[in-house]
Amino acid sequence: MGRILNYSVIISLKSMLKIEKINSILLFILIFQAIIEKFLLANIHLAILDYYNEIIIIMITLLLIYSLIRFQKAKKILIYSLVILFYSLFQILIRKLPFYHISQSFLYIECVVFFTYFYSLGDSQKINTLEYLTKYYKYLTYIVIFASIIELLNPNIINNILGTEKFERGINGFYLTSIFGTTTGLSQFCITVIVLSTVMFGLKNVYPYNKWLLISVVILSFLSFSRKEFALIAIYLIVTNFIIKNKSINIKHYLLISFTSITIVSLYLLIFFKKANEVALSDGYVRFQLIEYSIRIIKDYFPFGTGPGTFGSQLSLQYPIIYEKYGIGQNILGYNGARGPIYDAFFFTFTAEMGVGILIYASFMIAIWKKQTLVSSALMRTTKKFVILTIIIIGLFAPIIMNPFGLICFSILGLITKPNIK
Numbered sequence: 001m002g003r004i005l006n007y008s009v010i011i012s013l014k015s016m017l018k019i020e021k022i023n024s025i026l027l028f029i030l031i032f033q034a035i036i037e038k039f040l041l042a043n044i045h046l047a048i049l050d051y052y053n054e055i056i057i058i059m060i061t062l063l064l065i066y067s068l069i070r071f072q073k074a075k076k077i078l079i080y081s082l083v084i085l086f087y088s089l090f091q092i093l094i095r096k097l098p099f100y101h102i103s104q105s106f107l108y109i110e111c112v113v114f115f116t117y118f119y120s121l122g123d124s125q126k127i128n129t130l131e132y133l134t135k136y137y138k139y140l141t142y143i144v145i146f147a148s149i150i151e152l153l154n155p156n157i158i159n160n161i162l163g164t165e166k167f168e169r170g171i172n173g174f175y176l177t178s179i180f181g182t183t184t185g186l187s188q189f190c191i192t193v194i195v196l197s198t199v200m201f202g203l204k205n206v207y208p209y210n211k212w213l214l215i216s217v218v219i220l221s222f223l224s225f226s227r228k229e230f231a232l233i234a235i236y237l238i239v240t241n242f243i244i245k246n247k248s249i250n251i252k253h254y255l256l257i258s259f260t261s262i263t264i265v266s267l268y269l270l271i272f273f274k275k276a277n278e279v280a281l282s283d284g285y286v287r288f289q290l291i292e293y294s295i296r297i298i299k300d301y302f303p304f305g306t307g308p309g310t311f312g313s314q315l316s317l318q319y320p321i322i323y324e325k326y327g328i329g330q331n332i333l334g335y336n337g338a339r340g341p342i343y344d345a346f347f348f349t350f351t352a353e354m355g356v357g358i359l360i361y362a363s364f365m366i367a368i369w370k371k372q373t374l375v376s377s378a379l380m381r382t383t384k385k386f387v388i389l390t391i392i393i394i395g396l397f398a399p400i401i402m403n404p405f406g407l408i409c410f411s412i413l414g415l416i417t418k419p420n421i422k
Contacts, residue, residue: 020125022063023118024132027411028140030056031189033404057110064117078116080364081109087357091307101319104309111401111410112364118414126374126415127203134196134208141193141209144186145216148178148223175225184398187229188405190221191390192412194233195383198240199416202379228393236386243378286332286341287397293326294348298355305355312342312349313399346399347392361401365392372418380416387413 068078088105091097121129150157155174180186193209194217200208207214221233238260290312297306309315311322323333334340342349351358369388373380387409391400400406 018128019063019121020128021132023121023125023129024136026056026059027129027133027408028136030404030408031140031192057113060117061113064113064120067117067120077119077367078112080360080367081112081116084109084112084357084360087354087360088308091304091355091357094304095307095310097307097310098319101307101309101315104313104315107314107402108308110407114407115368115410115414118411119417119419121415123374123418130196130199130203130415131208134200137193137196138209138213140189141213141217144178144180144189144220148176148186148220151176151178176220176223178220183224183226184229187221187224187226187233188394190217190224191229191233191236192405192408193217194236195387195412198236198379198383199412201244202375202377202383228397232386232390232393239382239386240379243382287345290332290341290345291348293328294345294352296326297322297352301352301355303356305351305353305357308353311352312346313353316353317342343399344397346397347395350399350401368413368417374416374418384413384416 064078085102085105088102088108092099092101118126118129175183176186177183178186178189180189194214197207197209197214200206218233218237221230224230294312297311306322309319316322317333320333322328330340332340332342334342354361365388369385373384391406391409394400395406398406400409
């Protein structure tokens with residue numbers, strides 16, 4: 001009897017420690033970084049929460065090292081991260097930066113590490129990881145919907161808990177943030193749910209979520225009134241529905257999809273973002289200022305940029321030499337220790353730091369674009385291209401190569417891409 005019990009315990013432990021479950025749990029809890037940051041802002045201080053994101057990144061890195069040692073896969077794709085690090089070291093030397101600026105470069109290769117680890121998994125491990133992750137997101141979706149209903153009935157409850165800042169958008173100033181505390185957090189969650197649902201349909205030919213749950217997610221994305229995210233969701237849904245119904249897309253379909261997408265997105269922006277658009281198109285708009293500064297810096301420091309941790313990055317706030325040289329004010333850097341909109345034109349500021357090094361990332365994305373999908377179908381190929389375009393478009397405004405949503409996107413890319421490099 002004792003041997004049987006011991007054997008059953010071992011079997012249970014092995015089941016709990018399945019790599020697919022570990023993978024999906026790590027990706028699932030990654031999304032809570034934004035939520036935890038909101039609670040930290042509400043003066044809930046726990047030491048472990050200060051390193052929440054770093055702990056997950058270290059675990060993924062260790063899993064990647066283990067995978068490389070055991071299975072000897074994906075060595076070539078990992079070269080991108082090594083090239084980035086060596087290039088950053090070269091920048092540090094020629095720009096005479098403190099050596100600790102290499103730490104910023106380690107943040108910049110997170111996306112490569114996440115993609116490479118999930119890309120290196122076997123086909124069955126990828127599918128199982130996606131299944132577990134989809135199931136966990138299903139449970140979270142119910143919580144998000146419940147919180148959104150409370151927010152609809154009494155917005156102050158959620159807003160007071162999460163300290164949500166109000167902006168001029170939505171219906172008479174109302175928009176949803178749910179448990180995320182930001183419109184982008186909610187809308188990016190909706191993108192992830194819809195992409196996972198479509199991926200599982202591509203793999204299993206059946207949706208993992210019922211119709212009403214998916215409709216609720218689309219409604220949430222609409223009511224978040226986050227412009228770029230909802231526009232991406234609308235276009236993606238139109239394209240994938242055409243593919244599912246027609247199995248392929250011809251020129252007529254492309255024209256109809258383009259017309260429908262442009263019409264829906266234009267009406268959405270004109271109706272619900274009148275005041276926000278007026279600000280966005282004004283000369284004093286912060287993103288325009290950041291873009292102008294970035295272009296000047298790119299020209300002045302061509303071809304190698306200012307170096308890691310010098311402009312538009314976390315470390316740059318402790319190394320303000322570039323900001324002082326170009327007279328960049330507190331309206332961009334932030335007042336009283338609070339972070340300003342320094343990240344809000346990320347790919348422009350990032351290019352100012354990296355210089356021609358941005359081409360390394362471009363070649364990395366092109367390499368992913370060219371690779372085969374786990375299942376060869378128009379739906380899966382379209383989904384892979386959509387995730388890549390999402391990374392590029394949102395990356396124009398946010399540090400997507402190292403924030404939770406971006407790392408989840410790179411992980412999904414790794415999971416739906418078929419390895420062809422040993």
